[in-house]
Each structure stands twice: as C-alpha cells, then as structure tokens.
Amino acid sequence: MIADKVEAAPVRAHVERLIELGMTKAEIARAAGVNRGRITLLLTGYPGNREVDYTETSGAERIMAVDCSTIELESPWKAQASCSTETAQIIATQYGAAEPLDLFYPPTELDPETAELYHLAAVALCDSCPVAAQCDDYAAARPETFGIWAGVDRQETT
Numbered sequence: 001m002i003a004d005k006v007e008a009a010p011v012r013a014h015v016e017r018l019i020e021l022g023m024t025k026a027e028i029a030r031a032a033g034v035n036r037g038r039i040t041l042l043l044t045g046y047p048g049n050r051e052v053d054y055t056e057t058s059g060a061e062r063i064m065a066v067d068c069s070t071i072e073l074e075s076p077w078k079a080q081a082s083c084s085t086e087t088a089q090i091i092a093t094q095y096g097a098a099e100p101l102d103l104f105y106p107p108t109e110l111d112p113e114t115a116e117l118y119h120l121a122a123v124a125l126c127d128s129c130p131v132a133a134q135c136d137d138y139a140a141a142r143p144e145t146f147g148i149w150a151g152v153d154r155q156e157t158t
C-alpha cells in the first residue's frame with residue numbers, strides 16, 4: 001500500500017470488463033472523469049511492458065464506480081466492430097510495435113514514420129469493418145475528439 005494509491009489490478013480488471021461489455025476507453029474515461037491516457041496506461045502499462053502496480057486512489061474509485069448497466073449503451077453495433085483492443089494491439093505488434101499499444105489511440109510521442117504506419121494500419125481495419133457507417137455516425141454525433149473512428153483521426157477534425 002502506497003499513500004494515496006491503491007492496487008491497480010482490480011481497477012484494470014474492471015476496465016477490461018467494461019470494454020468486454022462494449023464501452024470504449026474514451027467512454028470509460030468520460031464516465032469516470034479521468035484522462036483517457038490513464039485508462040490506456042492501466043491496460044498497457046509503462047514502456048517495456050512494465051505493468052502498473054498502483055494507481056491514484058480517487059481516480060480508481062471513480063473508475064470502479066462506472067457501471068456499464070447505468071450508461072446508455074445505444075451502440076449494439078460495437079459487438080461487430082473490427083477494432084477490439086486486443087485486435088488493435090495484435091496488429092500494432094505485427095506492424096513492429098515493440099510493446100502492445102492501441103492503434104486507434106496511439107501514443108503522441110511516436111516518430112512521424114511510425115505514426116503514419118500505425119495510422120494506415122488502423123484505417124485499413126476500418127476499411128473492412130462491417131459497422132463503419134454506424135461508427136462514423138456515432139463519432140460525429142458525440143462528437144469524439146480523440147482516436148481514429150471510421151478511418152478518420154478525430155483530432156484532425158476538431
């Protein structure tokens with residue numbers, strides 16, 4: 001136990017469960033009032049595959065309080081999406097990522113060449129995704145301002 005921190009493992013397990021139930025990382029972050037990068041860090045750990053052991057208490061409590069059943073899940077199409085976190089991480093590894101990362105929310109410190117490679121890989125996945133139209137409508141309506149949705153980098157559109 002570290003002051004103002006709690007064990008990260010149960011929080012990570014809760015996030016993974018919420019994702020299984022259909023929430024995106026952005027939705028979880030928004031519902032918990034934490035930075036989206038914090039959700040990514042919990043899931044993928046520090047560079048070099050070093051897992052997060054402890055996480056800040058108040059954010060952890062808010063994440064644990066996120067209940068998928070109390071949030072309007074108006075997007076059953078997500079069950080058919082081609083971009084599960086697992087898929088995105090596997091593809092990133094195939095494209096040469098040294099550690100698991102989410103192609104659709106890539107780290108900001110990537111060199112331009114690698115960033116472009118990952119971007120193209122994500123767009124290719126979107127191109128063959130059966131629910132791209134629903135995804136595009138969903139991202140535009142919220143609007144999403146981070147990540148790649150339906151082949152479009154939403155940061156570039158804001």
Ligand code: SF4
Binds near residue numbers: 081104125148
């Ligand atoms: S269009 Fe792309 S971002 Fe949207 S659900 Fe499909 S794979 Fe995911």
